[in-house]
Amino acid sequence: MPESALIATDLTAGHQSVPAVFGFDLTLDPGEIVSVLGPNGAGKTTTLLTLAGLLAPLSGSVSALGQKVNHKRPHVMARRGLRLVPDDRGLFASMTVRDHLRLCRDRPDPARLERVLDRFPVLSPLMSRKVGLLSGGEQQMLAIAGALLAAPRILMVDEMSLGLAPKVVEELLPALRTLARDEGIAVLLVEQHVDLALSVSDRAIVLNNGRVVLEGDASELLDDRDALHAAYFGAEDS
Numbered sequence: 629m630p631e632s633a634l635i636a637t638d639l640t641a642g643h644q645s646v647p648a649v650f651g652f653d654l655t656l657d658p659g660e661i662v663s664v665l666g667p668n669g670a671g672k673t674t675t676l677l678t679l680a681g682l683l684a685p686l687s688g689s690v691s692a693l694g695q696k697v698n699h700k701r702p703h704v705m706a707r708r709g710l711r712l713v714p715d716d717r718g719l720f721a722s723m724t725v726r727d728h729l730r731l732c733r734d735r736p737d738p739a740r741l742e743r744v745l746d747r748f749p750v751l752s753p754l755m756s757r758k759v760g761l762l763s764g765g766e767q768q769m770l771a772i773a774g775a776l777l778a779a780p781r782i783l784m785v786d787e788m789s790l791g792l793a794p795k796v797v798e799e800l801l802p803a804l805r806t807l808a809r810d811e812g813i814a815v816l817l818v819e820q821h822v823d824l825a826l827s828v829s830d831r832a833i834v835l836n837n838g839r840v841v842l843e844g845d846a847s848e849l850l851d852d853r854d855a856l857h858a859a860y861f862g863a864e865d866s
């Protein structure tokens with residue numbers, strides 16, 4: 629068995645000492661895609677930021693790539709291969725696309741750049757354009773392309789489908805599935821598009837009010853509409 633890419637144990641996470649996520653456990657393996665789902669304010673982004681080392685846990689522990697995540701030095705984990713695409717995309721608006729992609733690479737690797745751009749052909753003619761002038765969808769593709777260029781071992785994406793045309797999402801998500809499998813990247817997605825996320829994931833976790841209310845095999849959850857509905861909106865009285 630390969631070593632797990634990410635392990636979170638009994639995590640309590642929140643902001644300014646106010647907890648928003650309680651008792652969260654996760655084991656994420658290389659090549660696996662797990663989606664974190666749930667209604668607005670459920671605690672998905674808080675969880676992701678804490679797992680990525682950008683927010684200190686209030687209690688519990690997180691280890692990634694065989695090392696305890698040091699929340700005071702998140703760049704160390706980034707260098708080891710943990711990449712997060714935040715929901716605001718984290719781009720440099722005044723740079724050109726070319727310079728932005730250059731910045732995303734630890735080491736120049738033209739072959740990898742070519743492979744990544746193959747997945748995002750829309751970016752190729754935009755290399756000289758300023759990032760701030762790209763459309764929302766183009767910016768999202770650039771953010772994901774930039775994260776992939778760094779050859780991540782763990783990739784976390786907050787709201788991947790945000791601003792993307794449905795057709796693009798339909799192509800991008802399966803491409804992510806292939807990448808995860810071929811390169812052994814452990815992927816954690818936060819997604820509002822439940823069916824899309826489940827269709828590409830191995831497992832899913834539904835948070836509501838900061839607590840895990842449902843988790844399991846993605847294909848089984850996809851078939852269990854009642855359980856999903858109850859996880860989002862609460863069980864109806866019979």
Ligand SMILES: Nc1ncnc2c1ncn2[C@@H]1O[C@H](COP(=O)(O)OP(=O)(O)OP(=O)(O)O)[C@@H](O)[C@H]1O
Nearest residue numbers: 642643644648666667668669670671672673674675
């Ligand atoms: N910077 C912050 N300071 C204080 N509270 C915050 C902060 N960010 C989020 N919260 C609170 O933490 C809780 C969880 O928010 P979070 O953003 O993690 O939810 P989410 O599931 O990602 O929501 P959405 O789907 O709407 O983006 C919410 O009650 C939110 O108001």
